[in-house]
Amino acid sequence: MIEILTVGALIALVKLTYDISRDAGSWYIADRAAKRKAASALSVAVSSTEAYLKHLQDGGERKEFHENHLTALWDQAATDLLPVVGNDKAKVEPLEFKAQYWEDPKAWSAADIEATKIKLSQIREALKQYLQ
Numbered sequence: 001m002i003e004i005l006t007v008g009a010l011i012a013l014v015k016l017t018y019d020i021s022r023d024a025g026s027w028y029i030a031d032r033a034a035k036r037k038a039a040s041a042l043s044v045a046v047s048s049t050e051a052y053l054k055h056l057q058d059g060g061e062r063k064e065f066h067e068n069h070l071t072a073l074w075d076q077a078a079t080d081l082l083p084v085v086g087n088d089k090a091k092v093e094p095l096e097f098k099a100q101y102w103e104d105p106k107a108w109s110a111a112d113i114e115a116t117k118i119k120l121s122q123i124r125e126a127l128k129q130y131l132q
Contacts, residue, residue, distance in 0.1 A: 034083050041080040042127060045073040045098075046120060067102045074099035081127070094123050 052066050078095035085091040097116040101108050113119060117126065 031084075034080075038077070038080040038084045041073070041077040042095075045070070045077040045095075046124070048073055049098075049120060062105075067105065070102040071099045074102065091126075094118055094126060098123065 049070055052070060055066075056062065074095050078092040078099065081092050081095060082089070094117045098118045101113070101116075101118055117123070
């Protein structure tokens, strides 16, 4: 009788170990997929912002369509990053502020930009740790 319980317990332990490792593997894959999605959204938002800023620096006119598009890109980047940072809203705030900035860039002072840490260099630096 003891041998049957021991074998039964061993089978249960093997099954539990398999379930835990399978779940951990699924979590790891989901975590990597979430990071890839967030990194992709951030890459698009940053590169689109850089291209638009270059357009402006080269003497181009402001375009509401592009600024609306940047708002959407930064909103999406914030949404995609949220699960990566454990739903910590404080960690995605700079991205949300960047989206708000593009809704009306003229309303933002240099002090506002500095205080909310929405310079691209500041955003890149803060996000390095989350996407590794």
